[in-house]
Amino acid sequence: MKELRLHSDISDRETVFYFTTCGWMMWNWLVSNLALGATIVLYDGSPFHPDPSAMWQMAEEFGITVFGTSAKFIAACQGYGLVPKDRHNLSLIKTILSTGSPLVEESYDYVYTSIKEDVQLSSITGGTDIISSFAGGNATLPVYRGEIQCRALGMKVESFDDSGKPLINQKGELVCTRAFPSMPVNFWNDPDGSKFHNAYFSDYPGIWTHGDYIVINDHGGVIVFGRSDATLNPAGVRIGTAEIYRVVEAFPEIEDSLAVGQQWEGDERVILFVKMNEGEQFGEELKKKLMDAIRSGCSPRHVPAKTVPVPDIPYTINGKKVEIAVKKILHGSEALNKDALANPESLLFFSDLEVLKD
Template sequence: MSPARFTIKTAAPGDCHLVDFIHWLNKTQRLQLDSYAAVHRWSVQNREAFWHTCLDFTGIETDAPAHARTLKPGQQIWLDQWFPEHQLNYAGNLLRFRDDKTALIFSDEHNNRQSLSYAELYQQVSQLQRWLLAQGVIAGDRVAGFAANRIETVVAMLASASIGAIWSSCSPDFGVGGILDRFTQIEPTVLFAVSSHCYAGRINRHQAVLEKLMAGLPSLRQVVLLPDLYEAGADDPVGHSDVVHWRDALAGELAAEMTFAALPFAHPLFIMYSSGTTGVPKCIVHSAGGTLLQHRKEHHLHLNLQRDDVLFYFTTCGWMMWNWLVSGLASGATLVLYDGSPFHPKPSILFDLAEDTGVTIFGTSAKYLSAAEKAGVQPQQTHALPHLHTLLSTGSPLNAEGFDYVYQQVKGDISLQSISGGTDIISCFVLGSPLLPVYRGEIQCAGLGMDVKVYNQAGKPVSQEKGELVCQQSFPSMPTGFWQDPEHEKYQAAYFARFDNIWTHGDYAEQTAHGGWIIYGRSDTVLNPGGVRIGTAEIYRQVEQLAQVLESVAVGQEWEGDVRIVLFVRLQADATLDDELIGTIKLSIRNGASPRHVPAVIRQVTDIPRTLNGKIAEIAVRETLHGRPVNNRDALANPDALKEFEA
């Protein structure tokens, strides 16, 4: 099942960026690196040299004085300053290609199709930049997007970044409360918004939402309405003269040459948000330089993204994978944007899109792959995908059976890269490598320059043993901090309270015998029956193999002085949770995991609560089960689902 190992010695120069990088390192640094493990070891032991050479090799355009420092160490690792004397512009690096090659393709479930070349993208960003400047937008201002995954959203983000404004976005399925929880903290001056979007065949109108947003965000000077794809002419919020249509914002003349603000490496680029299920979402600030360098490293060296690639990731603008996807423009690749349900009007719609657009790299979530398998989607038999060479999966752990599905039903000779990181670092800690084999159920490797380890409860690094995923040294894409947290108190509490001066990511993980990685779930949802720590993903893997089970959520319930495991399952429409199925579920868990993993209670529910980013809200279920309040129900996409758990 696993692809053959890609060996450095036989690789042709130019076929693989990482191979070329290793040859370049060996020549310029006088090294003899001959494996991925050797390169990774060198990258964390010589991190300044690594990140400096990575910046040069990936072609990032910066301005810096001769002999500029790579790193100015701080007293704590969160105070380290990377490339403190370098200046750059994120948008300028993404728009360095200005030819007729297709940059962006947009599609939705109605098969609305749009595209833009690199030359046209540059022109639209230039026109919108002029409009933003005319509104008085300056570096450091916040520009927000209540936006769908469309071409206009990419243009708006790039135009904002070209000035040095800070971009922050939520997808249109966020409720008003969830949006205001986020945007009131950052006080945007301009809002780009959709007046409608479509999901699962239903058109959702947003006039009332926009009215409440404008009333709740007094910092706004302008609202720009993106073109309405579904009900043209019905998109103006009532009674507001400070609403501008997209076509009018782009009406200005094209400048002969666009100006990109030269800004410090650490200048804020994006404000991202924590899930908000335990309180008001934290506003995580990411730098332009750190984001760009980390994404270039991951795209260029780990993904081997080439100019002739067509890169697709199923994402919304509220998930960090949107930001990660858009950075692919720096490689000159074609990006495919999709807005809508991944299963409407038919379960194969994403693979239909991949076939139609010639996708070479297909990105999605582990949950999508599980649902596609249960829906009987078999692209190997039904679709012509000759150019598809890589499949990416993230969002939750991809279990071993998910690997089987990809290789048996999607494509047998594909490179399957399970990746894991998060909004916190806008990138990955562990991901794929073109030089390594794929092992069933495992992520291939730790990222270059990322000093990732697993710590036991005593704070000691361990291998082949479950524990906390940590990073022992700083890296460029660490947040510059949280918004309105000048003393870094919230920032320190979020990542550095568990182990002194060590980034603790909050994942329960294990490093395998051959250097791979397994993520077992979030540390704060680890189950602890009888004092034994169990990752929820270990249970989900066994349960969701059963054809009757669509999805499940497992939580620990305080019970008689201990903790017992309670499992809730959502079943196929024709299935019932009777004694026979309960026995089958328990036997599957017992045989596939251990007797300690077997739930004490199994219950059927019709829906499982999820965060706005689509992740199962285990903490919300646990708190509801104990009769404790869920602090921020607006952070849930379907808060009414909690009613079933209240008893």
């Protein structure tokens, strides 16, 4: 109720849509709107059927006021070259919500130039394990490009360094230093609580560590750089994968990408996998442009040691890139929980790659 009524300003006057499966926490979020008296819209199927503007057509037809989706969907709309504001009457939409992965700065630009100028764009972050958000929207605050507006009410969220000291304007671990109402208390089939402890409390005793790599800035905004367990660490410098994706996926030739770390000669090197758009080829000229863009848009540390074209990028059913599974495969381990993937067959390509043996 807190997230719906206070963070999202939803009342019984709203018509709310969130593109989600029943297995994702956003399903719980969506149906809970009924308790406020709001109308909800359910959708099953591809969001791009029968054409890429299907969701925006639906928003117009049903008078949707709160439109929830994923960062991937927004990026895909941009990739299709859609300008929904020119084709659809979206005057009733007051809020666009995005979650599932970090919403990059360019997606903020796209929303405000191509979808709607007078809209609250709320990127939110949390977890299915807590059925809640750690940071989200606020209708009374400004929207800053590339930032989540504020930390969530009832969540004592901080960014910690390795020694457990809070950080401002520096990258660190997302932690919650106080108990919160939706905090799980144990795992099934974990009689001594060791699995539960190792999942959330082993890094900082007594403090929930969620596994995201973030910055909290001096005006209270939050920037998420990706999963901390997927954080790249070349030469001991921590790099969020979202920083690389923001640059790479701005290239029109590239549909998608995945960055992971590979242990190499006592260090870690960055490996970038790219999925090309239909009709595009990966070659040395594009590779050089990519490396130059990453170097100038991020830093020399971000530049991949290897860039490899792939037929597909693995995703969970909830639309999140699967970095950890690919990293395990590169190091000879088996990827677990394949049932959670939307395209598990995509993992086959990453096994025993010759190009990564030198």
